[in-house]
Amino acid sequence: MSATCWQPSLRVSAGAGLGQPGGGGRSPGGRGPVPPVLPVLTLNNARLQLGGAWVLRDIVLSIRPGERVALVGANGSGKSTLLRLMHGLLLPTEGERLAQPGCLQAMLFQRPHMLRTSALNNVALALWLRRGWWRWGAWSASVALAHQALAQVGLLDQAHKPAKTLSGGQQQRLALARCCSFGPDLLLLDEPTASLDPHAKRDVEALIAELGQTKTLVFASHNLGQVKRLATRVLYLEQGRVLADLPVHEFFNGQVLPRRYPEAHLFVQGETT
Ligand SMILES: Nc1ncnc2c1ncn2[C@@H]1O[C@H](COP(=O)(O)OP(=O)(O)OP(=O)(O)O)[C@@H](O)[C@H]1O
Ligand SMILES: [Mg+2]
Numbered sequence: 001m002s003a004t005c006w007q008p009s010l011r012v013s014a015g016a017g018l019g020q021p022g023g024g025g026r027s028p029g030g031r032g033p034v035p036p037v038l039p040v041l042t043l044n045n046a047r048l049q050l051g052g053a054w055v056l057r058d059i060v061l062s063i064r065p066g067e068r069v070a071l072v073g074a075n076g077s078g079k080s081t082l083l084r085l086m087h088g089l090l091l092p093t094e095g096e097r098l099a100q101p102g103c104l105q106a107m108l109f110q111r112p113h114m115l116r117t118s119a120l121n122n123v124a125l126a127l128w129l130r131r132g133w134w135r136w137g138a139w140s141a142s143v144a145l146a147h148q149a150l151a152q153v154g155l156l157d158q159a160h161k162p163a164k165t166l167s168g169g170q171q172q173r174l175a176l177a178r179c180c181s182f183g184p185d186l187l188l189l190d191e192p193t194a195s196l197d198p199h200a201k202r203d204v205e206a207l208i209a210e211l212g213q214t215k216t217l218v219f220a221s222h223n224l225g226q227v228k229r230l231a232t233r234v235l236y237l238e239q240g241r242v243l244a245d246l247p248v249h250e251f252f253n254g255q256v257l258p259r260r261y262p263e264a265h266l267f268v269q270g271e272t273t
Contacts, residue, residue, distance in 0.1 A: 039064050040103045040186050040216050041086055046095035048085060048240075055081050056240045059095070063186070068212045070227040070248070071220040073237035074267065079220035082237065083107065083188045086218060105186035110194060112175030114163035119170075122163045123149050123178045130182050149181040150174075153207060169200025176207055180215075187211060189219035193226065205230065224271050228252060236264040 039062035048056040056078050063069060063086075071079040084090045085097065087107040099105070115122050123146035128138055150156045153173040158166060163174060172192060179187060192208060193201040205226060211217065212230060221227050227234060227248070234251040236244035244251065244261040251257060251264070258265040 037065055038100055039098075040100045041105075042098040043085070043092070044096045044098065046085060046092040046097060048081065048090060049093040050081070050090075054240060056085060056092075059085075059242055061235070061242065061245065063216060063218060065185070065216050068217040068230055068232045069219070070231035070234045071218065071237060072222070072224070072227060072234060072267070077237040078240040079237055080110070080190050081240075083190050083218065083220060087188050103186055104182065104184040105188065106179040106182070106184035107188040108172075108175055108179050108190065108192055110190045110192075112171055112178075114166075114171055114174070116164060117162070118160050119155060119163045119166060119174050120146050120150060120159040122174060123181050126178050127181050145181055146177075149177040152180070153177040167200070169196050169203055172196060172200070172204050173207060176204070176211070180211065184215065186216045186218070189217065191220050191222065193221075193223065222271070224252075224268065236261065236267060238263055238267075 041063040043059045043061050046056060046059040047054060059082065071082060073079055081090065084107075085092060087105060088097065088099070089107070091097070115125065117125070120143065124139070124142045127142035127145050131142060132138055147156065147159065150159050153176055155166075155170060155173055155177065158170060158174075163171065166174060176192075189208065193204050196204060201223075208217070208219070209230060217230070219230070221230075231248045234244070234246055234248055235242050236251075244257070244264040246256070246261075252268070257268065
C-alpha cells in the first residue's frame with residue numbers, strides 16, 4: 001500500500017558523474033567518495049486504478065535532486081495523473097510513493113485557478129495559510145514575501161490588479177510565483193506553457209529555466225523543443241506505463257531511440273513531422 005515516509009535503505013546509485021544532477025562520485029578535492037545523494041521522490045512499482053481502470057502501471061522511478069525531468073507521451077498516456085501521484089494528490093492503489101522528509105514540493109496545474117482578488121493577495125493568502133495565519137504579524141510578513149515573489153516573476157506592476165483580469169501568460173507567471181513563494185525544493189509542472197502565445201511561452205519558459213537552476217523539476221510537455229531546452233532526463237509514457245527513461249541527449253539521439261525504444265521513436269517522429 002501507499003506510504004509517504006522515507007526508507008533509509010533506499011539509495012540512488014552513484015552512476016551520474018560530477019556536475020550532473022544527483023551525481024555521486026568523488027568529493028571535489030578528490031579525497032575519497034562522497035555519500036550517494038538521496039532521491040527527492042521515489043515510486044516503487046506504483047500502480048493506480050481510477051474508475052475501475054488501471055491508469056498507471058508498474059511505475060518504478062527515482063527523482064534525484066537537481067534533475068529536470070520531462071514527461072512526454074500522447075494525450076491520455078498518464079502524464080497529469082503521474083504528476084498528481086508524485087505530488088501526493090492521488091495515492092497508489094498498489095506499490096508505494098516515498099518522499100524525502102523535509103523536501104517541500106509544489107505543483108502547477110495546466111489551468112491555474114486564480115482567486116477573485118488581486119494578484120498580490122493570490123500569493124499573500126497562500127503564504128498566510130501556509131506559514132500559519134494565527135501567528136502574530138503573519139499577514140504583513142506574507143504581503144512582504146508576496147511582493148518579492150511578484151518581483152521575481154516580473155509582475156510587481158500588476159500587483160493590485162484583479163488576478164482574473166491578467167492575461168494567460170501573466171496568470172501562469174502569477175501561479176508560478178504562488179508555487180515558489182514558500183521555497184519548494186521540487187516543482188511539478190503540468191504543461192506550464194500550453195495555450196500561451198509564443199511570446200508568453202518564451203517568457204514562462206525562461207522563468208522555468210531560471211527556477212531549474214536551484215530546484216528539482218518534473219514537467220509534462222507536448223513541446224519537444226522545450227523538452228530539449230529544459231530537461232536533463234526524459235520519461236516517455238504510453239497507456240500509463242513508462243516505456244523509456246533516458247538522459248535528454250540519448251532521448252533525442254537518432255541512433256539510440258529507434259533501436260532501444262521504437263514506440264518512443266514513433267512518438268517523437270509523429271510530434272516533429
Ligand atoms: N478521475 C479519473 N477517473 C477515471 N479515469 C481517469 C481519471 N483521471 C484520469 N483518468 C484517465 O487516465 C488516463 C490518463 O489521463 P491523463 O490526464 O493523466 O493523461 P495525459 O497524459 O495528461 O493527457 P493530456 O496530454 O491530454 O494532458 C486517461 O485515459 C484518463 O481518462
Ligand atoms: Mg495532462
